[in-house]
Amino acid sequence: MEPVNEVVCVVDDDASIREALTSLLHAYGKSVQSFNxxxxxxxxAPWDTLACLILDMRMPGMSGLEVQEHVINNSHVSIVFITGRNDVPSTVLAMKSGAVDFLTKPVxxxxxLxxxxxxxxxTQTQRREAAEAAALRALYETLTPREQELLPLLVGGMLNKQxxxxxxISEYTVQVxxxxxxxxxxxxxxATLVRQASRLELETTSTSNRGF
Structure with a gap:
């Protein structure tokens, strides 16, 4: 993947907090955008370059948890929640949904940092893994239907003859x-092919299941 200018977004309805967090992050060389x-x-949101979302838990209108739900369903973005009070139930929900951290104001x-x-x-790890998975799926899609049918049999442990x-079909055709x-x-x-099939989550058929 080509390197991108990673952006940190700050979402908080309190202007003073947005300004303080933005200034702090700028001082440490981060590219920052803020939203009220x-x-x-x-x-x-700059989805293509967004790497981190600093998200207030409680805001007028859409809550932080509601924003998180939209984000995790549509992108690979890691979230750091901030809140004005210790809210254990919300913390649990946020962390179960993949939040990286949950900080209490004043942070x-x-x-x-x-x-x-x-x-x-x-976020970088998630995007790299997603790109690798997409590339692997693209390679798999180049296989013919017969090759896709054969692959799980082979990685499941069957010999060519089996x-x-x-x-x-003939054993020679399997070899080809x-x-x-x-x-x-x-x-x-x-061994690499077996690992690839595992990542593709192909349903394999072992020799024991076939009675060989």
């Missing part, structure tokens, strides 16, 4: 397909 409501953020500079760095690193019997699969999946070894 969850709705404004959802309408104008310490050290805790905030640590949480933001963790959030950015988490897979040939299951599919009603196997070579094509390895090439198209860019797998340097069979």
């Amino acid at each position: 409501s969850g709705q404004e953020f959802l309408e104008e 310490s500079e050290e805790a905030l 640590r949480a933001v760095d963790t959030a950015i690193a988490t 897979a040939a019997d299951v599919l009603g 397909h196997r070579g094509h699969i390895m090439k198209k999946m860019r797998a340097p070894s069979f």
